[in-house]
Amino acid sequence: MDKKCTIIISGGLDSSTLIYQLYSEGYKLHAVSFLYGQKHSREIECAKKIVSNLAGIKHTIIDISYLGKELNSALTNSNENIPEGHYQAENMRRTVVPNRNMIMATIAHAIGYSNEIKNIALGIHAGDHFIYPDCRPEFIKEFEKTLRLSNDDEEINVITPFVNISKTEILKIGLELGVPYENTWTCYVGGDLACGKCGSCNERLSSFKECKTQDPLFYAE
Amino acid sequence: MDKKCTIIISGGLDSSTLIYQLYSEGYKLHAVSFLYGQKHSREIECAKKIVSNLAGIKHTIIDISYLGKELNSALTNSNENIPEGHYQAENMRRTVVPNRNMIMATIAHAIGYSNEIKNIALGIHAGDHFIYPDCRPEFIKEFEKTLRLSNDDEEINVITPFVNISKTEILKIGLELGVPYENTWTCYVGGDLACGKCGSCNERLSSFKECKTQDPLFYAE
Numbered sequence: 001m002d003k004k005c006t007i008i009i010s011g012g013l014d015s016s017t018l019i020y021q022l023y024s025e026g027y028k029l030h031a032v033s034f035l036y037g038q039k040h041s042r043e044i045e046c047a048k049k050i051v052s053n054l055a056g057i058k059h060t061i062i063d064i065s066y067l068g069k070e071l072n073s074a075l076t077n078s079n080e081n082i083p084e085g086h087y088q089a090e091n092m093r094r095t096v097v098p099n100r101n102m103i104m105a106t107i108a109h110a111i112g113y114s115n116e117i118k119n120i121a122l123g124i125h126a127g128d129h130f131i132y133p134d135c136r137p138e139f140i141k142e143f144e145k146t147l148r149l150s151n152d153d154e155e156i157n158v159i160t161p162f163v164n165i166s167k168t169e170i171l172k173i174g175l176e177l178g179v180p181y182e183n184t185w186t187c188y189v190g191g192d193l194a195c196g197k198c199g200s201c202n203e204r205l206s207s208f209k210e211c212k213t214q215d216p217l218f219y220a221e
Numbered sequence: 222m223d224k225k226c227t228i229i230i231s232g233g234l235d236s237s238t239l240i241y242q243l244y245s246e247g248y249k250l251h252a253v254s255f256l257y258g259q260k261h262s263r264e265i266e267c268a269k270k271i272v273s274n275l276a277g278i279k280h281t282i283i284d285i286s287y288l289g290k291e292l293n294s295a296l297t298n299s300n301e302n303i304p305e306g307h308y309q310a311e312n313m314r315r316t317v318v319p320n321r322n323m324i325m326a327t328i329a330h331a332i333g334y335s336n337e338i339k340n341i342a343l344g345i346h347a348g349d350h351f352i353y354p355d356c357r358p359e360f361i362k363e364f365e366k367t368l369r370l371s372n373d374d375e376e377i378n379v380i381t382p383f384v385n386i387s388k389t390e391i392l393k394i395g396l397e398l399g400v401p402y403e404n405t406w407t408c409y410v411g412g413d414l415a416c417g418k419c420g421s422c423n424e425r426l427s428s429f430k431e432c433k434t435q436d437p438l439f440y441a442e
Binding site: 064 | 281283284285287288291292318319320321322323324327328330331332334335354355357359360363364366367368370371372373
């Protein structure tokens with residue numbers, strides 16, 4: 001496998017750690033971020049900071065936010081609140097966006113492939129499996145097969161080193177790599193400060209607690 | 222399988238025939254068209270006419286044309302001419318857009334799925350197999366598996382009744398159904414009249430000839 005890869009960076013903890021990891025392993029990277037109508041579009045500003053910390057990485061930002069209006073999800077629907085509580089609770093299913101990962105990864109891969117980059121890396125992790133079917137290993141495996149057939153190219157790989165580990169384990173890796181977590185954004189709600197109450201904040205805070213480290217972000221509560 | 226389906230309509234001969242066929246079979250349809258930076262964006266006007274001929278079909282037009290600038294293809298690159306000649310010639314490979322069908326079908330499916338439509342129909346046909354890997358039956362089969370896993374839903378189907386038949390056979394079906402082919406657009410070049418020389422025009426003209434029918438479109442040559 002050649003050491004070139006497109007990476008989707010949301011500006012969250014997982015993809016920010018992944019870009020630092022692949023960069024430290026010597027990958028030549030092309031970062032792609034998406035505005036898809038998410039209320040927490042502030043994460044894109046974080047994605048820009050994270051990428052600009054690493055020399056020589058091209059960063060393409062793709063605006064598919066008009067699509068958000070067509071898709072049925074609490075993440076993109078301005079009339080619906082983000083559910084509070086535990087990440088794996090039933091009400092968190094309202095944060096599912098149909099085909100979100102497939103849409104973003106297929107577009108990002110096409111951009112990279114147009115620049116002769118065959119591989120694509122995604123920061124998906126085990127904590128997302130319960131709610132989000134498009135974060136499960138069986139999805140990733142089939143998605144890779146489909147991308148290869150789409151381009152008649154067996155050298156395409158979908159790189160997901162975190163797919164079977166938890167956010168806490170990702171954070172451990174990132175703390176060793178020196179990821180500047182003050183430049184990342186996790187909260188789904190879209191306020192000026194992270195809410196500290198949505199499923200996404202809860203999961204992040206638990207991980208910092210388990211790593212016995214202070215989260216450098218400020219929280220509303 | 223329930224008789225509801227999202228359909229991608231380009232405004233070309235194949236998808237226009239498909240929408241007439243599914244409509245005649247009693248499907249409840251939601252049509253989706255894409256502006257992706259194609260030079261022949263005139264086809265979208267044709268798509269609108271075709272859909273408006275059929276009562277009760279919602280039509281969503283999605284503009285992903287900014288994406289065209291990021292993708293490497295003669296179809297979307299304004300500095301490169303559309304190759305002339307036979308559709309299956311080597312130079313036609315420059316009209317490949319990386320992941321084109323996968324991007325459009327994944328977005329269209331997400332829009333339909335947000336409206337409780339599980340299936341998606343695509344007008345791809347056997348004549349496209351040689352040049353376009355994302356029109357081959359093996360791609361469609363894997364794509365369907367991936368869509369099902371993406372949504373954890375085995376009831377999703379990708380409907381491609383033309384995948385193993387030629388454009389001539391599609392045209393025969395359409396002529397019986399009374400498809401108004403004067404409202405369709407096939408030429409890749411993007412002029413006021415169809416050029417009659419690009420691979421796409423050549424294939425269309427051959428099909429009309431084989432069906433012993435006059436193409437109702439006007440051609441520059």
